[in-house]
Amino acid sequence: MKIYKVTAIILLMILSVTVFAGCTTFDNFKAAFIDKPEDNKATIQIGVYEPITGVDSQHGELEVKGIELAHEMYPTVNGKFVELEYADNASDINAAETAIKELILKKPTVILGSYGSVYSMVAGDYIRDAKIPAIAVTNTNPLVTSNNDYYFRVCYVDSNQGDILARYVLEQKKEVTAGVLLPEGDDAAMAMATAFTDRIKAETDNEDAITVYEDYKPGAKNFEKQLEAVEKSGVKSVLLPGDVTDCANIIKQANKMGIEVMFLGDKEWSDKKFKSLTKGAATETNTAFVNFYSAEETVNKEAEKFLKAYHEKYGEDSVPEDSVALGYDAYVIALDAIDKADDDATGEEIKEILKSQNEFQGASGTITFNTSGDPIKTAYISTWKNDEIISLYTMEPL
Known part of the structure; x- marks a missing residue:
């Protein structure tokens, strides 16, 4: 029995050395294994309401790609870790209703999405009733935000x-x-x-x-x-x-x-x-x-940071789709509003902060929300040259 006890002690020591070797200091070890939040008091939930499966999943994936890149760059706010809570509306109106109800039960601070105006319109009443602000990424239908103080968007309407x-x-x-x-x-x-x-x-x-x-x-x-x-x-x-x-x-x-x-x-x-x-x-x-976005026109420092991070992750020759840039912007705008709010701020208070958003500098340009929750923002005119999109003209909001 003594031999087994000694062996166990040696194995425990080896394991401890291995764990500490992976952390350059005790502080790193402490942060990684001891201080990790175990409850919602030390975290902020941001909901991601998107078609992760189904016919629209490729488009939803692009928006999620931008959200996740922003999350990698800005994983904390107000000293708390940000957790992304995913809800798959499955590219289906009926599934969308179930998905938004389940997401709201998790009480996210802000909801991002969805690709497809119809899925956002399905979610609109539930979001308003729950008083959780939401930011659509590429919805162009004006009905998404009209008559709903809790829905915003980061793209132009029709x-x-x-x-x-x-x-x-x-x-x-x-x-x-x-x-x-x-x-x-x-x-x-x-x-x-x-x-x-x-x-x-x-x-x-x-x-x-x-x-x-x-x-x-x-x-x-x-x-x-x-x-x-x-x-x-x-x-x-x-x-x-x-x-x-x-x-x-x-x-x-x-x-x-x-x-x-x-x-x-x-x-x-x-x-x-x-x-x-x-x-x-x-x-x-x-x-x-x-x-909605032009990689040729890095119009501010945040646009530069976004493009640099995108190239580091996907390669120098990669060109981010506009949906990715707008997904990124939706996340950083949400984080900015949360950062400006008190720790115990309600959804209504965060909504009011979003409504007052003025000349926010995002990857896709300058964004200010109007009274309908739609953006007054930098605009791009592009064209096709061979198989590439090139920029023709950039205009700032009037």
């Missing part, structure tokens, strides 16, 4: 994108007329077109500044009538909101007809799916679109 494209036409291209090709029955496209036309008419003081405004049926195969009207009008820029397949088909047909105009589109044009659909017809001479 109408914002029309206004941004109008500013590009006026400020960068120095044009005083433009055109619009609009799909029938598309409310989001109509919101974008209205903002676009309103800005150009107001800035030029000319009610006739939109010299061609043509409707088309979604899914149509022939756009010759509309494109002939564009050519006849003599405009050089045409807003093209709507489904990416229709937009790609219009650009291809215009290319075949030899019509030399620049088509202007929304953030969806930055997706490789759009580029593939155009079959090479979309180029830097005929295509420009809103982009």
